[in-house]
Amino acid sequence: MMKKIINFILLAFAGAVLFANEKTGERSPVRSASETKPRVVASTSWTAAFADIAGADGVETIAPANLRHPPEYEVTVSDIQKIAASDFFVYAGFERMMKTLGTSVGTVQMIRIANNNSIATVTSETAKIAEKLGTEKENEARLALYVNAIREAKAEIERRGKSNAKVLCHTHQRYLAADLGFTVAAIFGAEGVTANQIADAKSGGYDIIIDNVHNPVGSPLAEVAPKAVYVVWRNFPDKVERNALLRVVQENIAALMKAL
Structure with a gap:
């Protein structure tokens, strides 16, 4: 039933565009295959950040970047029209909107990616997007900045003698923690x-507790482990901009370094 509603919206949108073009003489907002830069829309600021590293420019999002938990955003008619007017739609699959959208929206190329901030995942998933967009060279350059930032931070943690710290980590933040050289003892x-x-946090001798700003649940653990430093990291950028994911990990790393 929902798919029929979406198809009706798409047909109505296409008809409105055609009528407006005939009346004004303007061309359709849907990009033609001959145009060099594809129009990319992403479900959230996180998938948009992956598209950015992949080499896309001017990526638009559906869920506003300032939401605390963007995957919960409910898609609207205007959102569906925005997606329909794009060339590519990048999503992760766990977003609530995907229950409405399904796996296809008109003729848009849908690109599903995995989302976590590990070097391995960012490398593989941005390469997947870049292959579709034909932006492999841009992907290589932008990815290098991201990887180097994490590797430099890992080296600094080793220089400080903190790489053997015992870490208790929110499940959604364990990937970056591992790339920084930590062994995550528990999640x-x-x-x-x-x-x-809570009992484990009290008796486990943890040095660092890493929580997640998008669904923070670790404060009771920090309360019973006063010797552990408590830091809160994010995954979803709070802005849609160039190098957004790089800034996320840089801010996460800065918060950690300040606490150590």
Whole structure:
């Protein structure tokens, strides 16, 4: 039923565009295959940041970047029209909007990617996007900045003698923690912490507790582990801009370094 509604919206949108073009003499907002730069729309600021590293320019998003938990955003008619007018739509699959959109929107090329901030995932998933967009060279250059920032931070942590710190980490932040050289001893989240996890935090001798700003649940663990430094990281950029994901990891790293 929902797919029929979406198809109706797309047909109505196409008809409105055609009528407006005939009346004004302007061309369709849908880009033609001959245009060099594709129009890329992403579900959230996180998938948009992957598209940016892949080499896309001027990426637009559906969920506003200032939401605390963007995947919960509900898609609107105007959002569907925006997607329909794009060449590519980048999404992760866990967004609530995908229950409405399904796996196809008109003739738009849908690119599904995995989302976490590990070097391995960012490398593989941005390459997937770049192959579709034909932006492999841009991807290589932008990815290098991201990878170098993490590797330089890892080296600094080693110089400070902190790489052996015992880390208790939110499940959605364990990837960056591992790339920084830490061995994550235990994880928590995304649901609320359990009594057993609180007991473990109290007796486990953890040096660092890393929480997630988008669904923070680690404060009870920090309360019973006063010797552990408590830092909160993000995954979703709060702005859609060039090098957005690089800035996310730089800010996460800066918060960690300040706490150590």
